[in-house]
Amino acid sequence: MSAKHLTPALVDRTVHVIDSSGALDLACPPRQPGQRGRIGNIRDNTRLLLIGMHLCTRLGHETTLSSIHQVLTEALPRDKQWELGVLRPTTTKKRANDKPFDPDAPALVKNGKPRKRIWTEDGVEELSYDDLYNAATALRKRLDYGHGAAPGLDDAERAARQGAVEQIIDALTAATTIPRTGSTWALDATGQWAWTRGPSKRKKELEKQLADGADGVKDPDALEVAGIATDDEGATAPEDQSAPAPATARGRCLDAAWGYKTSKTGEKEVGFGFHQHTMCRVPDPTADNDDEPLLIDGFILTPANADVVDASLGLIDRIRARHAFTRLLGDMLYTNLKGGRWAVPLAQRGIEQGLAMRSDNHKVVDINGAQMQHGWLHCAAAPMDQRPLPPDRASAEEWETFHDSVEEFQRNWAFDRKESGLGKNLTSKWICPARAGRAGCHALGAAQVQAATELELPIITPPGDWQTRRCCTGKTMDFTPNPDDVNHQRKLMQREYYGSRRWRRLFKRRALVEGAFGILKNASRQRLRRGQNRLPGLAMASIVAAVKASVFNEEQLRSWHDRTGRGPADHPLLQPDPPYWGFRDLTKEEAKAVDAERLRRLRGGHLQPVPQAA
DSSP states (O other): OOOSSOOHHHHHHHHHHHHHHTHHHHHSOOOOTTOOSOOTTHHHHHHHHHHHHHHHHHHTOOOSHHHHHHHHHHSSOHHHHHHHTSEEEOOOOOOTTSOOOOTTSOEEOSTTOSOOEEEGGGTEEEOOHHHHHHHHHHHHHHHOOSTTTSTTOOHHHHHHHHHHHHHHHHHHHHTTOOOOSOOEEEEEEEEEEOSSOOOHHHHHHHHHHTOTTOOOOOOGGGOOOOOOOOGGGTOSOOSOTTSOOOSOOTTSOTTOEEEEEEOTTSOEEEEEEEEEEEEEEEOOTTSOTTSSOOEEEEEEEEETTSOHHHHHHHHHHHHHTTSOOOEEEOOHHHHTSOTTTTHHHHHHTTOEEEOOOOGGGOOOEEETTEEEETTEEEOTTOOGGGOOOOOSSOOHHHHHHHHHHHHHHHHHHBOEEEEOOOSSOOOEEEEOTTTTTSSEEGGGOHHHHHHHHHTTOOEEOOOTTGGGOHHHHSSSEEEOOOTTOGGGOGGGOOSSOTTSHHHHHHHGGGHHHHHHHHHHHOTTTTOOSTTSOOSOSHHHHHHHHHHHHHHHHHHHHHHHHHHHOOSOTTOGGGSOOOOOOOOOOOOHHHHHHHHHHHHHHHTTTSOOOOOOOO
């Protein structure tokens, strides 16, 4: 839940996350010995920019420069402002053409505009909006990598900048996580819509593509949950992302794009902005629900029309560099990706999928005489039209009845998989139910049928042409799918039988990533929604989203620890908050005393004359 007031413990945790993560060194590297150029306070101000983003997120505020400046200058105790550098000794020179100084009111500098407050006689100045704006501008100049925001970069520099932004994301999320005990993740994508609006021509083009069979398109800006069109529909990358966008376009974010999304009603629509591909850790299928906290381990932000596969595989590789990774749960978006582009690259990384199916995935195809459905082989005589399929919505009792039916069908008709074919070796090895000892079959002779009858096992009558079917004549059957042949169903293959208890125990945890999106987008929580960031470009949007993810992680980690008592006892983010006794407003004299004491400490403990502006 968002804070109502910034207690000292909350502020200290924010400072810990920003400082311990190393994000500042990545965003604004320290000045090197001998480095030339103006020194300024750009690094200090960048730190305050990140801290301010974090505090705004805690309060449920927008993470705009205006909100950040307001929180830093109005929501923190005066001592904490000095400690962080929001208040500092005067460095700004008063210009001759500025308005006369009024000792009872903050001085206005920068050509008389109300930008920075300076108490000249006290030698004190306050962080200004311009300080934050300049820090954000420098950050963008250093890190912008999108084709729209930074059109002139060569490929190497673009990749280096994107890598730096991804390092910042990983640093902030890593600082708010704990070591894993499992190896299962859930992956999903959601929309992060731009503050500005895109060109209407492209929107109309995409809406026209959705017109067939659609009931109409709602206002995309009103929707918060997003999906992405899939390979099977030919629309994961409707535009060439390697082509630079126009260098200037008044009134819109140059890195954002129109892309497909799915509304809360399930209807496909379009929206302008980005897609955030997010990886959440979830408990392994054999672990209890509270075995691990729900934490974000990484994400990547792309224009809304960018390809799903390249972005997601890059994100997976970032996670694999830090954690063991054996299972990935994904929704229909990932079910529909072509096997050669998605399932096989995952298998080469040692990752198995947990998948759901939609109605057009229920096709039954012939593989060497056997019947394949959902990537699993069945007896040639199996009544596949009678196979139970998971309901769209069901109670726990209905699921139990359904599982009984599915598992009975599996026992009677499904082959046993002896070699999975789900790893680097694409070949799977199958044994029919009769040879596996779960049924009798006339193709195996009278003696086998008699033995099965005595054991009260089901008896299979094979097709009349069973002698021409490899699945019936061999003791085992090897199958090496062609990933690019849709009839081989490589993209649908998973270890658990679709609809079984073991499958549902694994797959239902995929919903945890949707729960994370719900919290991140909640207006009173992390506020990852339209208008929360008004600085253009993928770099700034990614950094703001990373700050919000770090706040989400901290909240989830502490809630899980309070609920279970688990987690490292010495972790800085898991320490109990000390008692808090509220706050009071300072008088002018008390504020001046705080300033004088802070200045005295900065000058080595001896009071020095306060320098006056020229």
